[in-house]
Amino acid sequence: MTGGAIRVTETGPDALARVDAAMRALPRTTAIAGAVDERRITYVTRSKWVGFPDYTTIEHSDGLLKMHARLRFGKSDMGVNRERLERMLIVAGQG
Template identity: 50%
Template sequence: MWWVIVALILGVAGLQAWIRLAPSHPEDWHVAPRTAEAVDMPNGVQRAVPAGNVPLERIDRIIRATPRTETLAGSPRAGFITYVTRSRVWGFPDYTTVTVQDGQLVIFARARFGRSDLGVNERRVERWLADFRLGG
């Protein structure tokens, strides 16, 4: 019976290691949104708001201030940035791409693992957009 417990512990540890250590290749995740409109998905969300003359540096500052978030590829100067934000306990990676298309600030956020992100990306993106609108 003890071997079942050991196998279970090793299985959970292996899963945790895969989630935390799986490589994030920019060529897989640093992709432009297909459209500049709002889209709801089971494992993510896309939002678009008028960009005006506001530089991408402003949304970049807001996003990089989010805990457990780092830049995967791109830059505000390039006009196209992808970030990785990891969940607190398990370290699940969510990928968010930000760009300006057709005068719209487009934020495309999606989970890497699972069929549903339980609304995590939508809540995060809406918080970022609220800060952006307030001049964050």
């Protein structure tokens, strides 16, 4: 997917809490909607140099962790959204 990435994997019920903690620990990243107990959270991560926003939504339902990271502006994210989701798969115990 140009400018973003999607990952879906089977996980246990505590995976979302682990991923939430890891996302909040990322530089320039803030949760903007949702919560672990709602089983869906959206974050904004701003680029270091210009501050462009990328959005990441993570949801846990029916034993699946569903992650979607995408840019807000432009045409290329230079792979940072894919890389972010790959790191979150490791945190979730699936990488």
